[in-house]
Amino acid sequence: MGDLRMSLRNMIVATLALVAFSTVAMGSWPLERWTVQVVNGLGGGQTLLAHCKSKNDDLGDHNLATGALFSFTFKDNVWQTTEFWCTLTKPNNAHASFDVYWYDTSKDQWLYTRCGDHTCVWIGKDDGVYIKNASTNQDELVHPWE
Known part of the structure; x- marks a missing residue:
C-alpha cells in the first residue's frame, strides 16, 4: 500500500x-495577477457606461466621465479558463460587447503582447473600442460601435 x-x-x-x-x-503562470482598465476616451464630455463580468463575478455598471477609468484585478485560475468580458455603451446607445481578458493560448499570443506588465487597457473612443498595445505604445481599433 x-x-x-x-x-x-x-x-x-x-x-x-x-x-x-x-x-x-x-x-503565463496560473494564478498570476492581471489588471483590466476600461478608459473613457470619448470626446465632447460624453459619459461611457461600462459593465464587465465573468461567469462568476458581475462587476456592475460604471458610468465613466471623460478621461475616467474603471479598473479591476484578478488572478488566472489554475484551470486556465479565466475570462472577463465587457459591454461599453455610449449615450446614443451605440455599444460593443467583447472579451477583455482570456487565457491566451494562441500561437502569436495576441492579448499578451498587447497587455504589458499584466495590464490590459481598453479605451472607448468616438469610433469604437481600442486596446492599448504596450509593445508599440499605440491604440489599436478592435471593436467598432454597433
Missing part, C-alpha cells in the same frame, strides 16, 4: 510540474 501511495504522489507532482512548465512556455 505504501508503494501505491508513493507512486500516486509522484504522479501528481509530475503532473503539476508538467502543467506549470507548459504554462510558462505559453507565456
Whole structure:
C-alpha cells in the first residue's frame, strides 16, 4: 500500500510540474495577477457606461466621465479558463460587447503582447473600442460601435 501511495504522489507532482512548465512556455503562470482598465476616451464630455463580468463575478455598471477609468484585478485560475468580458455603451446607445481578458493560448499570443506588465487597457473612443498595445505604445481599433 505504501508503494501505491508513493507512486500516486509522484504522479501528481509530475503532473503539476508538467502543467506549470507548459504554462510558462505559453507565456503565463496560473494564478498570476492581471489588471483590466476600461478608459473613457470619448470626446465632447460624453459619459461611457461600462459593465464587465465573468461567469462568476458581475462587476456592475460604471458610468465613466471623460478621461475616467474603471479598473479591476484578478488572478488566472489554475484551470486556465479565466475570462472577463465587457459591454461599453455610449449615450446614443451605440455599444460593443467583447472579451477583455482570456487565457491566451494562441500561437502569436495576441492579448499578451498587447497587455504589458499584466495590464490590459481598453479605451472607448468616438469610433469604437481600442486596446492599448504596450509593445508599440499605440491604440489599436478592435471593436467598432454597433
